[in-house]
Amino acid sequence: MADHILPGPPPVPLVLRRSGRARRISLRVSRLDGRVTLTLPAGVPESEAMDFARAREAWIRGHLADRPDAVQVAPGAVIPIEGEPHLVVTATGRRVQRASGQIGVPADRPGARLQAFLKQLARDRLVAASDRYAAALGRPYARLTLRDTRSRWGSCSSAGALSYSWRLALAPPPVLAYVAAHEVAHLAEMNHSPAFWATVARLYGPYEAERRWLRDNGHDLHRYRF
Structure with missing residues (x-):
């Protein structure tokens, strides 16, 4: 309207x-x-x-x-990477360099380069977790894609295609792993029935803390503008 x-x-x-x-x-x-x-x-x-x-x-x-203020990602900003705060600094060379508490980015297009780094990090972590949980479930997935979704952290289609938000690279690793287990569980249960949640628990273990973290803190991951 x-x-x-x-x-x-x-x-x-x-x-x-x-x-x-x-x-x-x-x-x-x-x-x-x-x-x-x-x-x-x-x-x-x-x-x-x-x-x-x-x-x-x-x-x-x-x-x-x-509402929390938006953060423009550039040298001097602090962003979470895998749940840990990192100070963005200017690095020599053309590669993003991650060290304890710092993330070095080239002076040329720092936001775009850091976003590309985070997307690759998310893909590596999510592929590994999805492969692990799909093997445990005994049901392969068709493909895996990354998006910058606003309304959900992941999805699973009826054809077995998994999709995730690359911003999960900013979240603590257990949260990313829980989301992967959640979506892989949909390969067996395309619903949110008790059987589905039992499958999530079988794949991941107790998940209440990670689910609560996303509910309480997930919106903050969208503050960062690249």
């Missing part, structure tokens, strides 16, 4: 979305990009939805103010 504006300093764009499953008007502020979505049940006029948003303006602005 067309965007609407909540006036004020500054104006806040609102995305109105109509849903046949919604039973009441609801608001959501994305932790990833700050998008404010107003969901309407069928038959509710837009004017009523806008009244709802205006009545909750303080709540909306409070959530927007609480």
Whole structure:
């Protein structure tokens, strides 16, 4: 639906979305990009939805103010790599150089070069984990691709194709491994039934801490702009 504006300093764009499953008007502020979505049940006029948003303006602005600031990746920035903070510094040569607590990047296009490094790191780790869990499950996957997805950390198609967010290279290694086990488990159970979660536990072990980490901290991995 067309965007609407909540006036004020500054104006806040609102995305109105109509849903046949919604039973009441609801608001959501994305932790990833700050998008404010107003969901309407069928038959509710837009004017009523806008009244709802205006009545909750303080709540909306409070959530927007609480969002972590974006980090432009360049020398001087600090980013997590495999869960550990690394200071970005300028390196000699044309290769990204990782050392304890530092990541050296060439002066030429540092953000793009570091992103390429992280994508390769994610691929190496995710291929190894996916291979390990697929072998344990006894079901091979068709292929593995990396994307910069916003709504999910991984997916598994009915044809057995696995897809992951390369930003998992920023997360602690157990979190990356849990996501791989989760998606490989879908090769056997294309659902989130008790049987599916039992398969995840069989492949990975206790996973509650890693799942909670993603829920509590995953949005922060999208702060980094390359």
